[in-house]
Amino acid sequence: METKPVFLTAYANAHQVAKATPFAEAENLHSLFAKQPLEQLGAGQSLFFEGDEAKHVFEIVEGTFRLFRILGDGRRVITGFLYAGDIVGISMKDCYLYSVEAIASAKIRRLSRRAFQCAVAESEILSALVFEHLCDEMASAQDQMVLLSCKSAEERLCTFLLRHMNRTKADGAGRFVIEIPMPRQDMADYLGLTIETVSRTITKLIGKGVLTVVDPAARHFIKVDKPAALAQLAGDGDECIDMRRDHAVSGGRRRH
Amino acid sequence: METKPVFLTAYANAHQVAKATPFAEAENLHSLFAKQPLEQLGAGQSLFFEGDEAKHVFEIVEGTFRLFRILGDGRRVITGFLYAGDIVGISMKDCYLYSVEAIASAKIRRLSRRAFQCAVAESEILSALVFEHLCDEMASAQDQMVLLSCKSAEERLCTFLLRHMNRTKADGAGRFVIEIPMPRQDMADYLGLTIETVSRTITKLIGKGVLTVVDPAARHFIKVDKPAALAQLAGDGDECIDMRRDHAVSGGRRRH
DNA sequence: CGCGCGGTTGACGGTTATCAATTAGTGTGG
């Protein structure tokens, strides 16, 4: 995550491009949006729908969004969430691959795809950042596939909470209060579970002393009392660097 | 899939780059590899391992490969397969995200990452192709997440077979003989199932008259007797274009 | 107050994982 953008920049100096657009001196993707008007959205409002022509790129200024697809029979799959600072709409060709909705009220800025492409094409730095962005997206898609492919309900939930924990600062005692801005149904559709299983699994984790719901009225804030236990239960125990090269010897399959 | 590369090309003419490298006139990613020596690999041989420094980009000339990650306790997740003509190693930052192994004997060509980057940075056409490649990878990762998130064993298997069918030509009678080059265990690890469930589900589909195993000795060739039924059972019934915009009204969840 | 919504809890059953045995194909060596 802290790696320098190496790709497409290695030969940046080979390009001597006339920099004429308003974005020419932009050094990161966010600065592209700086002059765009702020747009306010209400809860449940959509940025775009799956299959729509991909006309804009969006920067999330405030709030949380869900990315999802609907199957023929009504099943919904949430493929990701967006938080303040995220950018969406880059990794598209002609059409959006998924729909995006604000979970609660939110603020965004938008750029036409054309303007975005223009700015990126003129800057080696931005090209590299776009490439990096795509790689990050791929990496988290991979992680999600691992989660969905072979983790139990408890492992899925712990992984989910852990990801949120890592976006949060600890308090003095090394404990965390994490905000879960989305409703249970969204968590379920994201983790490939039902709302009931999510609820029950949270209850079980509370029973184990790993979690506390801060305020029964506001269930969107959860305190992590045992971060280490949470990481343990998440299942990807340091990914087992040593055995990757000779997994054949262990030979075992273990559960789905 | 038949869309023109729009991204990073829109302003291609703004760049007047001195094209001096051997790759300067390359018009597609494969031509980059044309002059590289052909390498032969045996069954089970690795191209690289998850976590290795990403030093090369590979073109698959012949054979099939599995992309996978190993979890701490030995569970294996196959995140994808590679077939002749595919390219792997682009969507990486410093390190490979997964390991890649030849399923049977195979042939590849490789390019150093540096050379690849160099060539791509000098050509607008190649840049656009790389971007397109990444978008395709994202799209199939999304599809896989949908599959793993909410499809039953039968739907998963039918989806898998359907994907292979679409890479194959029909015979005169509109039927298909598809080759499944990987063993059952690989299918299982890819579909988030066990080998037993894969086997049982195939048997069930044969019972329904949808499939025939061409030769009990060579189980890697499967005849699709009812392609329409297979598509039906795969579950993503034309993705329900109409209801995407108003899924709220249907209100229903349906099974995981 | 009654209603609706989001969330929790309980009972039950189905799908699929797990454990175990069997078959068939393949290669090896005497």
Next chain:
DNA sequence: CCACACTAATTGATAACCGTCAACCGCGCG
């Protein structure tokens, strides 16, 4: 040539996990 071992795949019995259906709780709001 056949016995043997070994692997890939299938089949069967059983049980666990989690989905389904249903009831219930607490809260906010008209």
